[in-house]
Amino acid sequence: MKRKVRVRFAPSPTGALHIGGVRTALYNYLFARQNGGDMLLRIEDTDSARFVPGAEEYIIEALRWLHIEIDEGIGVDSSLNSHGPYRQSERRDIYHQYVKQLLDSGNAYIAFDTPQELEQKRNEIKNFQYDASTRMQMRNSLTMTAQEVKNHIDSGEQYVVRFKVNPDEDVHVHDLIRGEVVINSSIIDDKVLYKSADDLPTYHLANIVDDHLMEITHVIRGEEWLPSAPLHVLLYRAFGWDDTMPQFAHLPLLLKPDGNGKLSKRDGDRLGFPVFPLEFHDQKTGTVSSGYRESGYYPEAVINFLALLGWHATGDKEIYSMQELINDFSLDRVSKAGAKFDFEKGKWFNHQYLQMRDNKLIAQEFIPILKEHGVNPEIYPAETIEHIVGLMKERVNFVSELWEQCNFFFVAPTEYDEKSMKKRWKEDSPKHMQELLALLKQQDDWSAEALDNLIMPWIAEKEYGVGIVMNAFRICLVGAARGPHIWEITDVLGKEETIRRVEECIRRNA
Numbered sequence: 001m002k003r004k005v006r007v008r009f010a011p012s013p014t015g016a017l018h019i020g021g022v023r024t025a026l027y028n029y030l031f032a033r034q035n036g037g038d039m040l041l042r043i044e045d046t047d048s049a050r051f052v053p054g055a056e057e058y059i060i061e062a063l064r065w066l067h068i069e070i071d072e073g074i075g076v077d078s079s080l081n082s083h084g085p086y087r088q089s090e091r092r093d094i095y096h097q098y099v100k101q102l103l104d105s106g107n108a109y110i111a112f113d114t115p116q117e118l119e120q121k122r123n124e125i126k127n128f129q130y131d132a133s134t135r136m137q138m139r140n141s142l143t144m145t146a147q148e149v150k151n152h153i154d155s156g157e158q159y160v161v162r163f164k165v166n167p168d169e170d171v172h173v174h175d176l177i178r179g180e181v182v183i184n185s186s187i188i189d190d191k192v193l194y195k196s197a198d199d200l201p202t203y204h205l206a207n208i209v210d211d212h213l214m215e216i217t218h219v220i221r222g223e224e225w226l227p228s229a230p231l232h233v234l235l236y237r238a239f240g241w242d243d244t245m246p247q248f249a250h251l252p253l254l255l256k257p258d259g260n261g262k263l264s265k266r267d268g269d270r271l272g273f274p275v276f277p278l279e280f281h282d283q284k285t286g287t288v289s290s291g292y293r294e295s296g297y298y299p300e301a302v303i304n305f306l307a308l309l310g311w312h313a314t315g316d317k318e319i320y321s322m323q324e325l326i327n328d329f330s331l332d333r334v335s336k337a338g339a340k341f342d343f344e345k346g347k348w349f350n351h352q353y354l355q356m357r358d359n360k361l362i363a364q365e366f367i368p369i370l371k372e373h374g375v376n377p378e379i380y381p382a383e384t385i386e387h388i389v390g391l392m393k394e395r396v397n398f399v400s401e402l403w404e405q406c407n408f409f410f411v412a413p414t415e416y417d418e419k420s421m422k423k424r425w426k427e428d429s430p431k432h433m434q435e436l437l438a439l440l441k442q443q444d445d446w447s448a449e450a451l452d453n454l455i456m457p458w459i460a461e462k463e464y465g466v467g468i469v470m471n472a473f474r475i476c477l478v479g480a481a482r483g484p485h486i487w488e489i490t491d492v493l494g495k496e497e498t499i500r501r502v503e504e505c506i507r508r509n510a
C-alpha cells in the first residue's frame, strides 16, 4: 500500500533559525504540498545545554511570515495533532521503551565510562573510537556481569546507553539526491543513544524513534546530516523497521558568497547581509542579528531566492510564486554541489517583487516612512502617493530606499546640490528661469503635453538649448540633477508649487 507522504522539519531550538534551515523547511513544504502530503514541525530539544529561550517562538513566527504552512505539530491547532507530543523533551517515556527494546535485543549496551576515563583512553590509544575494536576494554555491560551492572546503577552511578555497531559491514544509504552512498560500519562508533544524567535520548535515537512513530516517509535535511545517515539506517534495522524506513534526501550546503566554506550564522552581519529570516535578539549575549523581514524583504522574494539556491527547473525561468514552486519542484533537480549564497541576487529578487507589487500596497508601506521624515501623508490624495511610488519603484530594491529617490516630491529643496549646480546652473540660468516663470504663470493647462508644447518652441526660438534650460529647471524643482522625467515632476507638484520652487531657486542662486 502506498503511504501518504509525510515530511517533517525538525529544528533544534538553539538560537535563530539559520537561512539554510529555512530552505530545508521550504523544500520539505514544497515536497509535501506537491504530493498531497503532510508537513510536520517537530522541536528537537534533547540537548538542554544548548537550549535558547524564545527560539521555538522564533521558528514558528519565521515560518508563518514566509507562508510555509505546518499541518501538524508545534504551533498547530492541537485537534490535528494525532502523533504528539512534538517536542522531544516531552517524549521521555516514549524513548524509554525503545532504549529498553535495543538493550533487550542486544543491539545496545550500558556504559559507565566517565569523561575522565574516556579522555585517558584517547590519550593512550591513537584515534581512539568507542567501537567493536575497543568496547571490550571499557567499563560497560558487555564486560561486567548483570549483577555488577545492577549494583552500579543502584548506587546512583551515571551511565549511557550505546548502540552496538557490528564491524566491517557495508551500509547502503539510498539518497534521493546523491544516489547510493556506501559506508563501512567499522568507521561508525558505538554512538551514545541515551544519557541517564538528564534522562534524555540523544539526537540519533530520538530522531529515528520519532520519524518512525510519526510515520515520516521522507527525511529531507541538510547535508551535514549525511554522515549520520548510515547510523540511522542501522538503527532502523535494529528496531526491525526496515520496511517503513523513510527515504533520505540530503540537501546541498549553502556556501559563503565566495564559495569558500559553509555559510555560518556569524557570516551575516560580518559580510553585510542577514542570515536569519527575522531579526534576532539573543538574550544570552545581548546581541542583535539582522533579519530579512526587518531589512525590508518581501517574504515571496525570500522564498523565491531560497528556492533557487540548490534547485533549478529545466528552463531559465527565475520568478516563481509559491504555487509554481509547488508544481515544479523536484528533488532530482536539487544539485549535489553546495550553493553559493549570492546575496546580490537576493536583492534582485526583492526588486522584481517590488515591481510586480500593487502600488496601493507599496504606498501603504511608504506612509510610515513619510511620517518618520516629518511629512504628513494625509495632505496628499492617496492616488498621489501611489502615483509617486509607482514612478520611482523601478529605481529601488526596497521600499525603505524610496524616500531617498522621491523626497523632493514632498519637501521643497532647501539646498542645492553643489556638484549639480557647478555643472548645470549656468550664468544665464537665472535669466532663463525668469522667462520660464513668466510662461508658466500664464499657463492653465498643466498637462505634460501642454507644457511641452509651451516650453519647447520657446527654447527653440531663443536658441537656449533644451539641455541647458531643462537641467536648470530640474535643479529648481529637485535641488539636484536627478529624478524622473520633468513633466512627471511638474504633474505631481502642480502649478503653484512648481512656480514657487522656481522663484525660490532664482532668489537663492541668482
Ligand code: GLU
Residues within 6 Å of the ligand: 010, 011, 012, 044, 207, 220, 221, 222, 225
Ligand atoms: N535537529 C536536527 C537539526 O537541527 C534535525 C536533523 C534532521 O532533520 O534529522 O538540524
